[in-house]
Amino acid sequence: MTSMGNTTFEIVINTIKLLAVFLLMVQAVPILVWLERRGSAFIQNRFGPNRVGPLGLVQLLADAVKFLTKEDFAPEKGNRIMFYMAPVFALIPAAVAYAAIPMSVPLKVGDYTFLIQGYEINVGIVFILGISSLAAYTILMAGWGSGSKFSLMGALRASAQIISYELALGLSIVGIILLYGTFNLTEMIHAQQGIYHFSAFGYTVAASWLPNWGIFYQPLGMILFFSATFAESNRLPFDLAEGEAELVAGFHTEYGGFKMLMFFIGEYGHMMIASGLMATFFFGGYSIWNFTPQEVYNWCYGLVGSEQIANVMNVVLHFLSYNIKFAIFLWIFIHVRWTLPRFRYDQLMDLGWKTMLPWALGNTIVTAIVIFVTSYFVIS
C-alpha cells in the first residue's frame, strides 16, 4: 500500500469511528431518559411512561416527533445569536471528551491496529478535564442570551458551582496520577490489570484474588471524584443551576422543543464522561476482574482455535466489561438523583471549598508521602 493510500485509509477509518462514537453517545440518551423516568417511577411507586410501545420504550420517539412540531420561539429581548448558539455548543464538549475514553482492547487486523476509541490522546486526563469544563460557557451563553433574570441567575450559579467543584475534581485525581505516573488513559488501564500487587520497602506484596484497581489504592480519591462529577454535570443533589423552587428552571427557562433536547443530550453526555472516567480511573477501565487481556485472549483462542475470531471475541468481551461498569455508574447517577434532596446554595459552596478541597489536598499529600517513604527507604 502506498503512503497516500494509507493516509486516505486512516482518514476514512477515523472519520467512521468518530461518527460511531458520537452516534453511540446520542443514541444512549433516549435510553437513559427512559431509564431515568421509569427508574424514578419505580423509586416513587408510580408507573412512569408505560403507554407508548412495550414498557413505554417508544415514548422518546413520540417526544421527538412532538418536539419537531413545536413552533420555534426566541424571547424578543434576548440576544438571538447566543440564544441559538448555546444548545449547539452544549453538544460539543461532551462528545469531544467522550471520544477520548478507551472502550476496549485494540483490535488487530493483519498489521493494522484498530483502537476502540475516538482518538488516543497522550495527555488524555488533561484533555478531557479541559474540554468538559467548557460546558460552563454554554450555560453562561444560554443564561445571557435569554435576556431573562431567572436564566441569568441560574447560569451564574451554575458556572460558579462548576468552577468551584472543578478544583476538587482536579485535585482528587492527582493521587491516581502519582500512582500510575501517566496522563494516558490506556496506559492507566494497563497498570490496573491483573491481581492486586504493589512493592513497598523493596518487597512485593500480592493478594490472591483482589483486582489491581485504583479504588483499592485511592478510596477517598474515588469518593471525592465521583461527588465532584455530580456537581460538574449539574445533577441532583447539586442541581442548583435548575433549582425550580426558586429559579423556575434556571438557565433553560426560555428554551423549549429541540433546543431543550440538545441541552439534555449535553447533560447526559457529561454523565457518560463521568461514568467512563470513573471506570477508567478507579475500576480498571475495560479490563476484566483479575484477568489480563492476554489471558482472556488465550482462553478465547483455546475455545475457537482461530486467531482472528479470538481477537474479535477478546475485543467484544472487554467492550462488554467496560459497558457493564459504565451502566452501573449511570444507574448510580439516576438513583442518587431520586434519593437525595437538593442543597442550599451556601452549603453547596461550603462543601466544595471547605470540605472537598481540603480532603483532596490531604489525599494528595498522604499519597505522596506514602509513595515517597515506601520507595525511598529500601530494606534489603
Added chain:
Amino acid sequence: MPIGGVIFITLFIAAFGTSLIYLARWTGGKAKKTSQAKFDVYECGLPVEEKKDTKISVKFYLTAILFILFDIEIIFMYPWAVNFRHFLATGSGLLVFGSMMVFLLIFIFGLWWEIKSKALEWD
C-alpha cells in the same frame, strides 16, 4: 495529539446541531405573534420590567478569581505527579518531594487565609 480528529468532530457536531435547529424551525414554523406577552421573557403573571444590565453579586467575581488562582496551582501539580516516580527511581526523589511539600504549604496557607478572611461566605 490527533488534532484533525478533534477539529473534525467539533465541526461535525456544530453542523449537526445547527441543522437540527433549522429542521425544527422548518417543521414547526416560526412562532406566530398572537400577543406581546408570548414574546416576553418568563414572569409570574406580572408585566415584565427587565433591564439588561442586571447587577450581579460581587461574590461571583470573587469566586471566579479565587478559582483561577487555585486552578493554576493544581495544574502545576500535574507534571510533578506524572514525573514523581521517575524522579524517585533516578535518585532525586528527596529534592522533588521536599520542594513540592513547600509549595503545598503555600497552597494550604492560601486556602486557610481565604477561609479566615471570609471570602467564601455566602449570605
